[in-house]
Amino acid sequence: MTRWRKDFLKGIIVSNPVFVLVLGLCPTLAISTSIDNALGMTMGVTIVLLGSNIIISAIRKIIPNSVRIPVFIVIIASFVTIVSLTFQAYFPDIYESLGIFLPLIVVNCIVLGRAEVFASKNSVFYSIADALGVAIGFMLALLIISFIRQLLGTGALTIFGNELFSLPGLVEHPLSIFIQAPGAFLVIALLMALFKHTGVIE
Amino acid sequence: MKNSKAKQALPILVLTVVVLIAVSVLSFTHDITKAAIAEQKDNKVKNMLKEMFPSIENYKYEDNLYTISSQDDIIGYAFLASGQGYGGEIEILVGLEDENTVKSIIIISQTETPGIGARITEKSFTSQFVNLPIDDIALSRDGGKIDALTGATISSNATVNAVRETSIEKVRLIKEVP
Numbered sequence: 178m179t180r181w182r183k184d185f186l187k188g189i190i191v192s193n194p195v196f197v198l199v200l201g202l203c204p205t206l207a208i209s210t211s212i213d214n215a216l217g218m219t220m221g222v223t224i225v226l227l228g229s230n231i232i233i234s235a236i237r238k239i240i241p242n243s244v245r246i247p248v249f250i251v252i253i254a255s256f257v258t259i260v261s262l263t264f265q266a267y268f269p270d271i272y273e274s275l276g277i278f279l280p281l282i283v284v285n286c287i288v289l290g291r292a293e294v295f296a297s298k299n300s301v302f303y304s305i306a307d308a309l310g311v312a313i314g315f316m317l318a319l320l321i322i323s324f325i326r327q328l329l330g331t332g333a334l335t336i337f338g339n340e341l342f343s344l345p346g347l348v349e350h351p352l353s354i355f356i357q358a359p360g361a362f363l364v365i366a367l368l369m370a371l372f373k374h375t376g377v378i379e
Numbered sequence: 380m381k382n383s384k385a386k387q388a389l390p391i392l393v394l395t396v397v398v399l400i401a402v403s404v405l406s407f408t409h410d411i412t413k414a415a416i417a418e419q420k421d422n423k424v425k426n427m428l429k430e431m432f433p434s435i436e437n438y439k440y441e442d443n444l445y446t447i448s449s450q451d452d453i454i455g456y457a458f459l460a461s462g463q464g465y466g467g468e469i470e471i472l473v474g475l476e477d478e479n480t481v482k483s484i485i486i487i488s489q490t491e492t493p494g495i496g497a498r499i500t501e502k503s504f505t506s507q508f509v510n511l512p513i514d515d516i517a518l519s520r521d522g523g524k525i526d527a528l529t530g531a532t533i534s535s536n537a538t539v540n541a542v543r544e545t546s547i548e549k550v551r552l553i554k555e556v557p
Contacts, residue, residue, distance in 0.1 A: 210493045247394055248393070255401040258405055259404070265412065
């Protein structure tokens with residue numbers, strides 16, 4: 178159980194997928210414009226990551242080394258399609274708000290990275306720990322980034338249509354660069370520098 | 380020799396089997412979700428048409444045109460319009476009261492910049508189209524009655540152009556069929 182805990186905890190801070198491994202930056206840059214998007218993306222990535230980690234670790238011994246990457250991609254893409262069809266059919270509201278981000282999970286390096294680095298070398302039991310830890314680490318990173326971008330870029334914090342609070346002055350003149358692509362680079366770079374400087378990450 | 384050939388074939392075999400399994404799982408998922416997805420899409424259209432025409436009783440869909448009726452009287456038309464915005468395609472449902480007047484519009488999907496172009500979905504923008512004569516669908520700087528969103532001229536322009544051009548095209552179609 179201690180190893181399970183270790184595999185679970187490492188993905189959250191020590192090898193945080195966004196700030197330490199610097200994986201999956203493309204979707205991170207694209208969707209961290211609001212807390213809603215961050216939560217939706219986290220949900221999609223968690224389901225796909227958990228599913229692909231379980232299947233890949235279960236069949237890891239019969240996958241020949243030379244075709245492992247295509248096999249991983251097929252499994253990941255299948256999971257994304259299943260999630261996307263299921264959401265579309267039974268949770269149309271969530272599907273709507275996720276929009277383009279669901280299919281984007283296929284090209285999320287975090288999922289493929291965990292398959293290659295962890296699930297293909299470890300048992301199902303530990304691969305579940307790994308998937309959950311990495312998913313939480315991804316969620317934390319997305320929430321921090323999108324919190325800053327949404328607040329500075331729109332002057333208010335809105336979650337699922339409810340405005341939590343707004344900063345007077347910023348609402349009338351939001352720093353809209355933060356909601357655009359350059360703002361994403363700025364925020365991620367500054368956060369990474371801050372975390373490294375304070376020793377949160379190495 | 381035989382052994383090494385078998386060895387070479389193994390990766391191909393495994394990949395083929397994995398793809399076959401994936402394809403069957405996907406087609407199975409597609410089969411069981413197909414009906415629900417079609418229903419969701421249908422419901423979505425119905426709800427939007429009801430929002431536009433509260434007294435709707437029936438509608439007919441032909442040539443990409445919804446003809447809305449209530450007690451055998453045609454009370455309006457609706458159709459989809461799309462235009463190229465700043466961040467991608469903007470899809471709009473346009474409702475016409477008659478051949479000359481817009482009833483209202485609903486932005487169905489857009490990928491404009493949040494906080495700037497994405498404000499085309501807000502009521503303050505879309506309400507400008509309510510009961511607007513088709514001839515007046517243009518930005519005010521072009522002599523129309525629509526005020527562009529500050530800082531989002533491209534998004535505003537794309538919406539206005541899509542609504543005007545598609546409306547003119549559909550009105551021609553409506554007038555052709557008595």
